[in-house]
Amino acid sequence: MRRLLGIRLIWPIVILVGLLVLNVIIEPSFFTVRVQDGHLFGSLIDILRNGSPTLLVALGMTLVIATRGIDLSVGAIVAIAGAVACSILAASPNPGSVSTVIGAVAAAIGVALVLGAWNGMLVAVVGVQPIVATLILMTAGRGVAMLITQGQIITVSSAPYKVIGAGYWIGLPASILIAAVMFALAAVFTRKTALGMLIESVGVNPEASRLAGVPVRAIVWSAYLFSALCAGVAGIMISSNVTAADSNNAGLWIELDAILAVVIGGTSFTGGRYSLAGTLVGAFIIQTLTTTAYTIGVTPGVMLVFKAIVVATVCLLQSPAFRATALRLLRSLRRKPVAEGGVAS
Numbered sequence: 563m564r565r566l567l568g569i570r571l572i573w574p575i576v577i578l579v580g581l582l583v584l585n586v587i588i589e590p591s592f593f594t595v596r597v598q599d600g601h602l603f604g605s606l607i608d609i610l611r612n613g614s615p616t617l618l619v620a621l622g623m624t625l626v627i628a629t630r631g632i633d634l635s636v637g638a639i640v641a642i643a644g645a646v647a648c649s650i651l652a653a654s655p656n657p658g659s660v661s662t663v664i665g666a667v668a669a670a671i672g673v674a675l676v677l678g679a680w681n682g683m684l685v686a687v688v689g690v691q692p693i694v695a696t697l698i699l700m701t702a703g704r705g706v707a708m709l710i711t712q713g714q715i716i717t718v719s720s721a722p723y724k725v726i727g728a729g730y731w732i733g734l735p736a737s738i739l740i741a742a743v744m745f746a747l748a749a750v751f752t753r754k755t756a757l758g759m760l761i762e763s764v765g766v767n768p769e770a771s772r773l774a775g776v777p778v779r780a781i782v783w784s785a786y787l788f789s790a791l792c793a794g795v796a797g798i799m800i801s802s803n804v805t806a807a808d809s810n811n812a813g814l815w816i817e818l819d820a821i822l823a824v825v826i827g828g829t830s831f832t833g834g835r836y837s838l839a840g841t842l843v844g845a846f847i848i849q850t851l852t853t854t855a856y857t858i859g860v861t862p863g864v865m866l867v868f869k870a871i872v873v874a875t876v877c878l879l880q881s882p883a884f885r886a887t888a889l890r891l892l893r894s895l896r897r898k899p900v901a902e903g904g905v906a907s
Contacts, residue, residue, distance in 0.1 A: 573879040574826050574843045577872065581850045588857050601730045605853065607738075613849030614741035615640075615796040617842065619816050620823040621748055622789030624841045627824055628765045629785045630833035631685060631692035636793040636820060638703020639677050640813025643670040643797030645710040648718050648807035657720040666723070671794045677703070678790025682783035700817070707809035717806040727802030737799050744792065749838050761785065765833025819848050822869075826876050847876070 585592040585605070595604035619636045626633045650666040651657040677699060684695035729736045752758035763771045764781045772778045796816070801807050825831070826847055827840025851872055855865045878884045 571840050577876050578847050581854050609849050610738045611735040613846050614737040615799050616819050617741050617845040618792045618796040620820040620841050620845045622792030623820040624824050625785045626789045628761050628836035629782050630765050633696045633789045635696040635699035637813040637817045638700050639674050639793035640797035641707040641809050643674045643794040644801030644807045644812050645707040646670040646673050648716045651718040652716050660722050663722040674790045674794025678787040682786035686779040686782040711809050715808045727799040762834045823848050
């Protein structure tokens with residue numbers, strides 16, 4: 563039992579299960595999944611669908627943090643990708659054409675990769691601190707998105723494009739399937755090839771890795787490219803869900819949710835150790851928190867405090883030092899006080 567409780571991922575899983583149980587207590591039909599017109603519907607499906615963009619961004623953030631970096635620009639990249647895709651569709655004479663949608667999506671992902679390459683160049687080649695390098699794009703990125711949309715919310719009418727974020731494939735929301743494929747590809751490339759070991763090596767000691775022949779710059783650059791790719795796909799997914807590009811609100815603060823998901827999942831901010839499975843659990847904790855907050859009637863203004871309390875609880879439970887201190891305190895409280903002038907029974 564003690565060995566089980568020492569596993570870092572067990573506490574996020576316990577918190578996630580606890581949140582789900584709380585929702586069931588409040589709403590007994592919470593776990594109900596129904597089939598309507600060949601599609602799956604239900605609260606659990608909504609959590610998976612709405613949490614897919616956060617999972618995608620957190621997935622890329624995991625590999626960046628594993629290399630001792632940070633990417634604060636993902637929210638801006640989300641906004642830019644959505645703005646590019648919707649602008650192309652809005653300007654097209656045939657936005658409902660599949661070829662037009664493919665071209666718009668390809669252009670949005672291409673722009674996202676360019677932005678990721680920019681971040682990677684600043685960090686890996688120029689040597690700018692990751693938080694500073696990505697803060698530049700975080701600050702300027704929304705301005706770029708506003709320039710693309712000319713400060714307007716661009717709405718599009720394209721059934722094929724709407725499928726990406728709000729449609730269904732084989733009965734499941736398309737966004738869930740896209741996130742699952744991205745997660746599976748990341749898991750295969752980082753756990754079934756040498757890439758994962760190289761990422762951990764760079765995160766633990768980049769100088770020693772360089773001396774050992776590891777292409778440190780290429781690894782770091784690739785991490786930022788992948789982070790931007792994930793953010794670009796998330797941006798397309800978010801804009802597709804509402805069939806509009808809102809440069810002000812699209813992806814707003816999603817970088818913070820992604821970082822929280824990565825931290826909850828047990829990835830070390832000092833680099834090296836990372837967990838994709840932990841990030842998956844962390845992302846759905848973040849989304850379930852939002853659902854739970856609305857279920858129990860927490861107002862939007864207080865929801866951030868509610869989220870912070872739960873995240874802080876998970877992080878404390880993951881800390882061996884905190885658990886040891888709490889255990890010592892619990893043992894001291896359980897001891898019988900020594901009677902005055904006597905001995906303890």
